[in-house]
Amino acid sequence: KQEVTQIPAALSVPEGENLVLNCSFTDSAIYNLQWFRQDPGKGLTSLLLIQSSQREQTSGRLNASLDKSSGRSTLYIAASQPGDSATYLCAALGDSNYQLIWGAGTKLIIKP
Amino acid sequence: KAGVTQTPRYLIKTRGQQVTLSCSPISGHRSVSWYQQTPGQGLQFLFEYFSETQRNKGNFPGRFSGRQFSNSRSEMNVSTLELGDSALYLCPSSLAGGGQETQYFGPGTRLLVL
Numbered sequence: 711k712q713e714v715t716q717i718p719a720a721l722s723v724p725e726g727e728n729l730v731l732n733c734s735f736t737d738s739a740i741y742n743l744q745w746f747r748q749d750p751g752k753g754l755t756s757l758l759l760i761q762s763s764q765r766e767q768t769s770g771r772l773n774a775s776l777d778k779s780s781g782r783s784t785l786y787i788a789a790s791q792p793g794d795s796a797t798y799l800c801a802a803l804g805d806s807n808y809q810l811i812w813g814a815g816t817k818l819i820i821k822p
Numbered sequence: 823k824a825g826v827t828q829t830p831r832y833l834i835k836t837r838g839q840q841v842t843l844s845c846s847p848i849s850g851h852r853s854v855s856w857y858q859q860t861p862g863q864g865l866q867f868l869f870e871y872f873s874e875t876q877r878n879k880g881n882f883p884g885r886f887s888g889r890q891f892s893n894s895r896s897e898m899n900v901s902t903l904e905l906g907d908s909a910l911y912l913c914p915s916s917l918a919g920g921g922q923e924t925q926y927f928g929p930g931t932r933l934l935v936l
Contacts, residue, residue: 746927753928759924807878809867
């Protein structure tokens with residue numbers, strides 16, 4: 711049974727710093743790995759989707775990597791800004807049941 | 823293009839009642855999924871509909887049911903509400919679904935069961 715873990719649960723960093731959010735999964739049989747952000751009182755926004763055959767995806771200041779062999783994905787945020795403050799969730803799509811299994815999220819606070 | 827719309831945004835019910843939540847996907851999207859989000863369990867998959875057919879189902883009791891109409895709008899019904907059903911319910915939509923492509927989320931419906 712797939713389990714997705716995000717550590718730490720919360721992170722606070724000064725504005726301008728580069729940071730890495732971690733996501734680990736127990737079953738490497740995934741179709742893709744997805745990163746989302748959730749702002750308070752709002753739904754989720756898709757950030758990056760990495761197919762199982764890919765090693766990384768980039769969008770602006772965001773870069774997500776995937777290492778299936780170690781069961782890890784990282785989300786790198788460059789030059790963090792207060793607007794990056796949100797909860798970041800990762801989710802792994804199983805390649806057999808096509809159900810997204812979600813991590814509990816990392817709450818990120820960027821201090822001005 | 824309008825985003826995913828969910829109605830109502832907030833809902834208060836009492837135990838034993840039933841509730842119906844509505845979801846209008848982005849125009850052209852044929853897949854609608856439903857998720858329950860709670861502080862304790864996080865996001866959990868309920869079911870996915872594509873072209874009016876339930877294509878995938880999570881591990882929720884039969885009190886949770888859904889349907890999709892020919893215009894891709896979807897409804898989720900929860901009968902005999904329990905306190906533990908209090909949650910944020912989200913219904914992302916996508917073109918083809920199956921979790922294989924970007925999903926677009928609306929703000930969700932926050933249900934409180936008293």
